[in-house]
Amino acid sequence: MAALLMVEDDGELAEAYSLALTALGHEVRISGSGEDALDRAANFDVVLLDVMLPGIDGFETCRRLRAGSTVPVILLTARGDPVDVVVGLEGGADDYVVKPVEPRVVDARIKAVLRRTVPRGPGPAVLRVGHLVIDPGAMTVTGDGRELALTATELRLLLEFAAHPGQVLNRQVLLERVWDYGYAGDSRIVDATVARLRAKVERDPANPAVLRTARGLGYRLVLP
Structure with missing residues (x-):
């Protein structure tokens, strides 16, 4: 309930x-x-x-x-x-x-x-990506030492990327893993959430260094 x-x-x-x-x-x-x-x-x-x-x-x-x-x-x-x-x-x-x-x-x-408030699968204990520290166990993300206020969906999306560093994840895969259903093939929710997430985790959201776009394919989390 x-x-x-x-x-x-x-x-x-x-x-x-x-x-x-x-x-x-x-x-x-x-x-x-x-x-x-x-x-x-x-x-x-x-x-x-x-x-x-x-x-x-x-x-x-x-x-x-x-x-x-x-x-x-x-x-x-x-x-x-x-x-x-x-x-x-x-x-x-x-x-x-x-x-x-x-x-x-x-x-x-x-x-x-x-x-979405609880990640479905185990991720790395702690993942450091540039200025970010992603802690799946504590469900926290810090940037330059400051905890970032992510929504449950944004956090789960970032944890999905963190569980597959360097791997391109297409929009349909993200819809199924993060939103729990196919969502009628509507990828706009993925793109909008990635944009919101970048605004919070990137130092320069206009030139993302952490969440990169693989044109025509999807997105990937880039390790330094």
């Missing part, structure tokens, strides 16, 4: 999803605005966030949450335009689900997000 905060201003829709997700074993609370969600999100395991909200919209709410919190965020919205998907993922969302969607699909996405 997960404690869920559903941020949705359509009362009937929020209640319908709440009842269905409760029947699937979750504890659900409803919030009607981004401002309220910012005040309450720290008390929940996952935030289900609509984009079209009164006041600050879901994109801005997600950005503000991500600035000070690692709580997983799933954008659950009727806006399915590819540009919106990219904006949402680049803003820090862990997943993007387009409504209408069956509650069981939402349940599967929630479970997948929560599984």
Whole structure:
């Protein structure tokens, strides 16, 4: 069971999803605005966030949450335009689900997000990559001696690279290993998360030295 905060201003829709997700074993609370969600999100395991909200919209709410919190965020919205998907993922969302969607699909996405908080396979005890120290056992990453605030998904992605140093990992492999499902072949979530990760771990994100792109193939972690 997960404690869920559903941020949705359509009362009937929020209640319908709440009842269905409760029947699937979750504890659900409803919030009607981004401002309220910012005040309450720290008390929940996952935030289900609509984009079209009164006041600050879901994109801005997600950005503000991500600035000070690692709580997983799933954008659950009727806006399915590819540009919106990219904006949402680049803003820090862990997943993007387009409504209408069956509650069981939402349940599967929630479970997948929560599984990312624990790496699935053993990695090296401690891996030093340039200015970074990656400790899979402690689930911490430091850069130049300072602990970096990575989300669960960002950490799991970096640990996947750390478990295969120097090896090119393509987007589909990363989707299966990090996101726990094929994700309908949508590689945008991988690219957006790599971009966020680079912004945190690279000294110069515009010229990455740690996470390199293998053009047309995927990404690899480069050892010095």
